[in-house]
Amino acid sequence: MITCKVCKNQEYIGAIFCSECGSALLAEHHLDDDTVVYPRREGDPNYMDIPHPEKSIPEGNIALYLPDYETYLDLPEENEFTLGRLIEGQVITPEVDLDPYDGFDNGISRLHATIRINPKKNSIQVLDLGSANGTRVNGYEIPANSEVPLTHEDILTLGKLHLKVIIPEKYRS
Amino acid sequence: MSEKTDFYNRLNLSPNASEKEIRRAYRQAVKKAHPDVNKRDGATRLFLDIQEAYKVLSDPKLKEAYDEGREPSEPSRVKTAVTYSRPALDRIDEPQVIYALLHIITTQKQQENPELPINVAIVLDTSTSMQGRRMQLLKAATREITRDLNEEDRFSIITFNDRANVLVPSYHERNESQVEAKINSLIAEGGTEIFQGLEAGFHEVRNVITQNYVNHIILITDGHTYGDEGNCLNLAEKAAELDIGISGLGIGNEWNDEFLDEVTTTAGGQSFYIEHPKEVKDFLKGTISNLKKSYSRNITLNINKSAGVNLLSVFRLLPEVTPLSPTAQIQLGSLKFDKPHQLLLELLVKPLPEDIETFLIADAHLEIKRKKSSFTIPLALNRPISSQEDEPVPPPDMLYRAISRLTLYRLQEKAQEDLKKGKPDVAYQRMINLASHLMSKGEDSLAKTAMEEADHIKSHHTFSPEGKKQIKYGTRRMMLPGNIPEDLS
Numbered sequence: 001m002i003t004c005k006v007c008k009n010q011e012y013i014g015a016i017f018c019s020e021c022g023s024a025l026l027a028e029h030h031l032d033d034d035t036v037v038y039p040r041r042e043g044d045p046n047y048m049d050i051p052h053p054e055k056s057i058p059e060g061n062i063a064l065y066l067p068d069y070e071t072y073l074d075l076p077e078e079n080e081f082t083l084g085r086l087i088e089g090q091v092i093t094p095e096v097d098l099d100p101y102d103g104f105d106n107g108i109s110r111l112h113a114t115i116r117i118n119p120k121k122n123s124i125q126v127l128d129l130g131s132a133n134g135t136r137v138n139g140y141e142i143p144a145n146s147e148v149p150l151t152h153e154d155i156l157t158l159g160k161l162h163l164k165v166i167i168p169e170k171y172r173s
Numbered sequence: 174m175s176e177k178t179d180f181y182n183r184l185n186l187s188p189n190a191s192e193k194e195i196r197r198a199y200r201q202a203v204k205k206a207h208p209d210v211n212k213r214d215g216a217t218r219l220f221l222d223i224q225e226a227y228k229v230l231s232d233p234k235l236k237e238a239y240d241e242g243r244e245p246s247e248p249s250r251v252k253t254a255v256t257y258s259r260p261a262l263d264r265i266d267e268p269q270v271i272y273a274l275l276h277i278i279t280t281q282k283q284q285e286n287p288e289l290p291i292n293v294a295i296v297l298d299t300s301t302s303m304q305g306r307r308m309q310l311l312k313a314a315t316r317e318i319t320r321d322l323n324e325e326d327r328f329s330i331i332t333f334n335d336r337a338n339v340l341v342p343s344y345h346e347r348n349e350s351q352v353e354a355k356i357n358s359l360i361a362e363g364g365t366e367i368f369q370g371l372e373a374g375f376h377e378v379r380n381v382i383t384q385n386y387v388n389h390i391i392l393i394t395d396g397h398t399y400g401d402e403g404n405c406l407n408l409a410e411k412a413a414e415l416d417i418g419i420s421g422l423g424i425g426n427e428w429n430d431e432f433l434d435e436v437t438t439t440a441g442g443q444s445f446y447i448e449h450p451k452e453v454k455d456f457l458k459g460t461i462s463n464l465k466k467s468y469s470r471n472i473t474l475n476i477n478k479s480a481g482v483n484l485l486s487v488f489r490l491l492p493e494v495t496p497l498s499p500t501a502q503i504q505l506g507s508l509k510f511d512k513p514h515q516l517l518l519e520l521l522v523k524p525l526p527e528d529i530e531t532f533l534i535a536d537a538h539l540e541i542k543r544k545k546s547s548f549t550i551p552l553a554l555n556r557p558i559s560s561q562e563d564e565p566v567p568p569p570d571m572l573y574r575a576i577s578r579l580t581l582y583r584l585q586e587k588a589q590e591d592l593k594k595g596k597p598d599v600a601y602q603r604m605i606n607l608a609s610h611l612m613s614k615g616e617d618s619l620a621k622t623a624m625e626e627a628d629h630i631k632s633h634h635t636f637s638p639e640g641k642k643q644i645k646y647g648t649r650r651m652m653l654p655g656n657i658p659e660d661l662s
Contacts, residue, residue: 013269016580
């Protein structure tokens with residue numbers, strides 16, 4: 001059997017999509033029409049042209065910049081990690097703790113969203129884990145449990161916390 | 174027939190060349206091939222071939238006999254191909270799924286063949302709900318298509334509510350103004366008993382049934398039928414046996430789509446949905462013009478599965494997207510000129526015996542009825558077995574696309590099942606997922622409808638009647654394939 005990465009449903013070997021949530025089971029097969037790009041909100045000062053200091057971009061890696069805190073988020077080396085809020089006694093913990101960035105006030109759930117980076121680093125996806133206050137890409141709310149691709153300079157908003165997506169030039173498509 | 178052996182090809186001619194053209198082509202060919210001029214190897218052979226061809230083609234009697242023998246046999250005019258989701262089955266001790274996309278096409282072209290005459294019954298729902306604009310547009314559409322029919326076509330018009338009424342019988346003298354006056358006299362009243370109408374339509378078509386005609390019933394309804402579903406299905410089976418196809422059109426949101434799907438596909442047809450009654454005319458015109466473009470009458474796919482194989486689902490993708498029941502004998506409707514049939518089969522294969530290299534998944538054959546004859550085309554579904562544990566190979570794009578769309582259609586079906594099981598929260602999440610997948614495929618307006626339905630489910634624990642049909646037929650429409658594989662086009 002194959003396990004669906006998104007909803008953990010079991011499918012027969014040879015299946016191509018998860019029959020429960022519709023996610024593709026073969027990660028490497030992408031047709032052009034299968035990617036969604038959430039449009040930028042033209043002229044919205046909240047989302048456009050938030051500058052980020054070029055100098056401190058971590059070398060060669062995908063980075064998340066916190067405009068409101070003027071800092072980069074420390075990201076683990078893994079290609080898949082979860083953003084959330086670490087609370088004492090929690091069983092499943094997020095890899096990246098957003099509590100230092102006013103996680104509670106910003107409405108971050110304990111397990112808010114997962115970031116997936118393709119091993120070739122040329123694509124990055126966000127998956128909202130059914131968070132209480134939702135996740136937005138460029139101001140558009142994304143559905144829970146569905147992978148949404150991110151492109152360079154997209155604004156990812158978890159609850160009320162904004163993160164700017166920085167993809168190194170060589171990986172941009 | 175190969176190029177070298179065909180006499181017309183030897184002279185570089187088309188089969189309908191005139192006597193004069195044949196003479197001219199012969200002289201030109203001879204000039205080039207004469208051994209005095211052409212010193213290459215094989216020139217003598219070529220020269221003799223040309224002589225042989227000309228000897229036959231220049232003699233009207235010999236030519237006629239040759240032309241007759243030259244006509245390829247009917248089965249060679251239907252081509253089939255199968256695309257699989259995987260190059261091989263895995264040698265594993267658990268069940269596995271494989272998809273097969275079946276293509277069926279005739280190499281005959283419409284332009285070389287006359288349109289087939291039709292024998293059609295138009296069965297109209299005239300229950301109270303058809304009142305007003307629906308009725309007016311239905312009358313206008315029916316008037317218009319009866320005017321468009323040819324002299325040799327046979328048609329009847331049946332109206333039904335709680336009872337059926339044969340408005341125009343299939344044995345009628347052509348009198349346009351009389352037919353139109355009858356159509357104009359229709360009034361909407363009473364309930365909807367589809368069986369009444371369907372049965373009367375069936376009798377009208379059967380009364381004048383001919384094998385050289387395309388025999389068909391077109392049912393147009395806007396309501397639910399109660400209690401006579403079983404009778405309708407039995408009738409559809411009888412119709413299939415006699416090669417009478419059934420198309421169904423549902424107007425608005427009140428009719429029972431599952432039921433209409435079942436009745437129509439049993440007889441090799443399909444159901445359609447229109448939101449606005451003004452689309453009735455296009456539907457009727459399209460259906461009739463499609464019927465006339467038939468190469469064959471009904472095609473039946475017979476599937477003899479090997480032991481340990483389950484046919485999980487069957488979807489016709491072309492000419493119209495329709496779910497079919499995964500039975501051993503599937504009615505596919507008539508094969509059209511210039512339009513392939515495409516069928517997606519989803520098969521489950523149980524663990525395979527260890528000592529075989531190739532597995533015959535199913536031994537199938539197509540039964541094609543054309544004019545007075547019928548013929549069968551064998552079709553074996555088999556795959557080699559591979560024990561390499563490589564990364565799975567992605568399926569061909571065309572198949573991937575079809576399955577990706579099928580998955581979305583299934584999501585809306587599952588959301589309906591969730592609701593039937595009393596799980597609106599699961600249905601809600603599924604519709605949200607569906608909306609995001611639709612968005613990613615550029616189907617923005619359908620995605621919006623899915624989001625609205627998700628909200629509707631959250632607050633009312635049901636689909637809205639219009640949203641349910643929009644999503645069902647919308648995701649179905651997305652399955653229409655864009656292109657045909659090269660070896661068949």
